[in-house]
Each structure stands twice: as C-alpha cells, then as structure tokens.
Amino acid sequence: MKISVIGLGYLGTTHAVAMAKLGHNVIGIEPDESRIQQLAAGELPFFEPGLGEALKQVIAAGTMSFQTQHDKASAASDIHFICVGTPQAASQQSADTSYVFAAAIQLAAVLRPSSLVVGKSTVPVGTARNLIAGMQEVAGFTPKLCWNPEFLREGTALADSLLPDRIVIGSDDPDQNQTLKLCYQDILNQGTPVLELDLETAELVKVSANAFLATKISFINAMAEIAEASGADTVKLAEAIGLDSRIGKSFLRTGIGFGGGCLPKDIRGFIARAEELGVGESLAFLKEVDQINLRRRQRVVSLATKELGEIAGKNITMLGISFKPDSDDLRDSPALEIALRLKALGGIITVHDPVSLGALEQKSTGLTTEIDLQAAIKDTELVILGTEWAEYKNLDPATVSSFPKIKTIIDGRNVLNVDTWQQAGWRVIAPGRNIVNG
Ligand code: UDX
Numbered sequence: 413m414k415i416s417v418i419g420l421g422y423l424g425t426t427h428a429v430a431m432a433k434l435g436h437n438v439i440g441i442e443p444d445e446s447r448i449q450q451l452a453a454g455e456l457p458f459f460e461p462g463l464g465e466a467l468k469q470v471i472a473a474g475t476m477s478f479q480t481q482h483d484k485a486s487a488a489s490d491i492h493f494i495c496v497g498t499p500q501a502a503s504q505q506s507a508d509t510s511y512v513f514a515a516a517i518q519l520a521a522v523l524r525p526s527s528l529v530v531g532k533s534t535v536p537v538g539t540a541r542n543l544i545a546g547m548q549e550v551a552g553f554t555p556k557l558c559w560n561p562e563f564l565r566e567g568t569a570l571a572d573s574l575l576p577d578r579i580v581i582g583s584d585d586p587d588q589n590q591t592l593k594l595c596y597q598d599i600l601n602q603g604t605p606v607l608e609l610d611l612e613t614a615e616l617v618k619v620s621a622n623a624f625l626a627t628k629i630s631f632i633n634a635m636a637e638i639a640e641a642s643g644a645d646t647v648k649l650a651e652a653i654g655l656d657s658r659i660g661k662s663f664l665r666t667g668i669g670f671g672g673g674c675l676p677k678d679i680r681g682f683i684a685r686a687e688e689l690g691v692g693e694s695l696a697f698l699k700e701v702d703q704i705n706l707r708r709r710q711r712v713v714s715l716a717t718k719e720l721g722e723i724a725g726k727n728i729t730m731l732g733i734s735f736k737p738d739s740d741d742l743r744d745s746p747a748l749e750i751a752l753r754l755k756a757l758g759g760i761i762t763v764h765d766p767v768s769l770g771a772l773e774q775k776s777t778g779l780t781t782e783i784d785l786q787a788a789i790k791d792t793e794l795v796i797l798g799t800e801w802a803e804y805k806n807l808d809p810a811t812v813s814s815f816p817k818i819k820t821i822i823d824g825r826n827v828l829n830v831d832t833w834q835q836a837g838w839r840v841i842a843p844g845r846n847i848v849n850g
Pocket of ligand 1: 562563564565566567622625629662663664665666667668669670671672673674675735736
C-alpha cells in the first residue's frame with residue numbers, strides 16, 4: 413500500500429519504519445528540514461534499540477523516503493497516518509492539540525476522498541470528531557477518518573509496533589476500517605486482537621491505559637511512603653501482592669517514579685479534559701497520582717541530605733539520567749530532576765549514562781558529564797542510581813569498590829542486590845525500604 417506518515421518524532425519515525433518493514437511504500441513527512449536530512453541518511457535523531465538498523469534497511473530497500481511537505485505522490489497515499497506530538501500546553505495542564513489540527517488541515521488541502529486518514533497521536537477525547545469537521549471545511553467532503561492509538565514504549569518501540577498486544581480502531585463507519593486492517597494484515601495474521609470501537613472510546617483507550625499504568629506505579633510508591641514510616645519493605649510487598657494474578661507484578665516497581673514524554677503529561681491532560689467535560693471529580697484521584705510521583709523525587713533529595721549532612725560542596729554521582737533505560741529521552745526524567753535539585757542546593761553533580769550524555773549536554777544544565785564510569789565515581793561522596801540501565805544492574809560492586817573513599821549508594825530504582833553491595837563494603841539506601849547497614 414502507499415502510505416504517508418505525518419510527523420517524524422518518536423511515534424512517527426517508529427511507525428513509518430514499521431510500515432515499511434511490512435512491505436508498504438512509505439513517505440515520511442516532517443517540516444524540520446534537518447531532521448529529514450538526518451533520517452534520509454539513515455540516522456536516528458534519538459536512541460532506540462534496533463530502530464536505526466531497520467531504518468537503514470528500509471531506505472536501502474527503497475520503501476521509505478522523506479520530505480518536508482505534501483506533494484502529488486504523498487497525496488496519492490491510500491492511508492495518511494497523523495503521528496504529530498501533543499505536548500503539555502505551556503503553563504497549563506491540558507494537551508496542546510494544535511500540531512494535530514495543523515497537520516490535519518494541511519492534509520485536507522490535498523486529500524483525496526478515497527484516502528483514509530488515521531490518527532495515531534494521543535489526543536483528548538472528542539478531538540477526532542472536531543478534526544473531521546475542520547478537515548471537511550477545507551476538503552469540501554467528509555474525510556474517512558479512524559483513530560488508531562499507539563501503545564509503543566520507548567526502548568522496545570519497533571517490537572511493540574510490529575507485535576502489539578492489541579490493535580484499537582475507532583471510527584464512525586466500520587466499513588472504512590477494512591483499509592487499515594489490510595494495512596496491518598501481517599500483524600493481524602500473528603493473532604493480534606483487533607478491537608473496532610467508536611471514535612471516542614478509541615481515543616479514551618490510550619489515555620485511560622496510561623492513567624491506569626501511572627496509578628499502578630503511584631500506588632506502589634504510596635506504599636513506599638507507608639513502608640518508610642513503618643519499617644516495612646516495599647520491594648517485598650510488591651512481590652507479595654503482585655503474585656495475586658488479579659493484581660499482577662508489572663508496573664509495581666517502586667523507586668523514584670515515572671517520567672518521560674507520555675505518562676506525566678497524559679494524566680495531566682486527562683484531568684484537564686475531564687474538567688472541561690464537567691466531570692473533573694471523576695479524575696481528581698489522578699492529581700494525587702501525580703503528586704505521589706513527584707514526591708518520590710524529593711524523597712531522594714531528602715535521603716541524600718540526611719546522608720551527607722548538607723549538599724553544598726559535596727561530590728555526588730548520578731548513574732543514569734534518562735527517564736528509563738534503553739532511551740536517551742530526558743523529558744520529565746526523575747533522575748534529571750533529582751540531579752538539578754541537588755545542584756541547586758550547591759552539590760557538585762557528575763552524571764554518567766551509557767547513551768544520554770549527548771542529550772544532556774544539549775540542555776546546558778551545568779551538570780558535569782563523565783563517560784567513564786570509574787572516573788564518574790572516583791571522588792564521589794554519594795552515588796545515586798537514577799536509571800536502571802543493565803550496565804548498573806549487573807555492575808559487580810567489587811570492581812568499583814576501590815574507587816570512592818566513601819561508599820554509599822542510593823538505589824533509586826531498587827534493582828541492586830543489597831547483600832552483594834554491602835559485602836563489597838557499601839552502605840545501601842533505597843526509597844521504600846529500610847535497609848540495615850552494618
Ligand atoms: C508509556 C506506555 O507504557 C506506552 O504504552 C505509551 O505508548 C507511552 O507511554 P514509556 O513512556 O515508553 O511508555 O515508558 P514506560 O515503560 O511505560 O515507563 C514509564 C515510566 O514509568 C518510566 O519512567 C519508568 O521508569 C517508570 N516505571 C515503570 C516505574 O517507575 N515503575 C514501574 O513499575 C514501571
């Protein structure tokens with residue numbers, strides 16, 4: 413099939429490559445000229461395991477090309493996927509849908525009645541219906557439009573796109589879903605469930621799934637606050653409740669909480685939309701989910717202050733700065749915010765991260781970056797594990813124990829083997845646990 417993918421951020425780039433891998437002819441459209449040049453050269457503007465190789469493959473196969481705006485060839489696409497971002501609006505909680513509307517209106521000017529428009533961006537419920545009305549005015553006909561939310565996670569983005577848990581399609585006319593199902597035929601042949609819904613329900617599936625995941629994480633982090641006050645251990649608690657198959661163990665990892673470009677802004681946008689709809693009280697609990705999450709960052713600053721007496725003038729090493737491993741995304745990263753708060757208190761912060769130091773340097777935070785792990789912890793008075801990269805999880809403490817004079821580590825992600833680290837001479841502190849150090 414002939415496909416255009418509009419917006420080549422995380423979602424759009426991954427989706428475009430996935431569609432080309434399925435054998436479709438894909439044109440990626442993105443106004444940022446330098447990003448287009450980079451992608452056309454087979455280089456990813458962000459870190460995502462496996463995606464760069466796949467991009468090179470589809471370019472070499474001639475099934476993927478890039479351009480800054482629509483032309484005759486892209487207008488002739490069977491399907492146009494809208495994948496532009498919906499960031500949190502400036503100084504507001506709501507989602508900024510202006511990029512989605514701009515992309516849809518530009519598309520409407522060249523759209524053919526036979527083409528299917530598929531929205532993949534995460535949008536407030538009700539957006540798709542407004543888009544249909546706006547596009548109709550420009551195009552002069554009612555566009556065929558489905559909403560098909562994307563659930564990919566950074567770090568496993570391509571695999572999540574090609575082997576998703578489910579495909580959700582929302583539309584006013586189930587007949588038009590056939591084109592999209594044909595496009596996803598190879599995915600559906602793997603037995604992937606497909607749910608055909610109305611537009612509003614499809615839009616809601618995405619934000620409510622993210623709200624549920626955020627709630628699960630904040631639930632276990634609320635238990636961490638209880639554990640810290642009572643002497644209990646949240647890691648063991650999570651294991652025990654997670655064995656109940658009705659609860660499940662995923663998304664119960666306690667620590668410094670969730671971040672990234674989706675969960676935090678999606679729950680805030682969801683709260684704002686519920687308020688607009690006059691049912692703000694229904695999602696009032698999500699404000700608490702957000703607050704519990706943000707308190708986890710301060711908790712680590714408090715643990716560091718308790719440990720060091722005061723932060724000013726102290727050398728502190730942050731291991732990991734991205735919001736999660738296998739990503740160099742620093743958006744709303746808990747590790748970055750903790751590092752910045754400690755710096756604001758006068759701490760001398762050195763950051764180590766396997767892939768995110770370039771992204772950090774671009775932000776001009778004033779944090780010192782160090783690519784060599786041993787050099788990063790050499791003169792430190794406190795190590796904080798902020799992102800659970802495999803390199804840190806698998807680190808043998810014996811190999812780094814000769815470096816810092818003061819061997820204290822705050823395990824912000826609760827991934828270290830406490831016994832092994834203690835046996836190597838380290839004091840181990842962790843949010844949600846009351847670890848006894850000898
Ligand atoms: C999320 C959704 O999972 C995905 O379906 C959606 O499409 C986009 O948003 P992503 O932001 O890539 O994906 O990351 P995810 O794996 O969900 O983790 C989000 C945050 O929660 C990370 O900061 C992670 O460290 C944190 N987290 C996750 C926890 O703190 N504890 C957990 O148990 C799980």
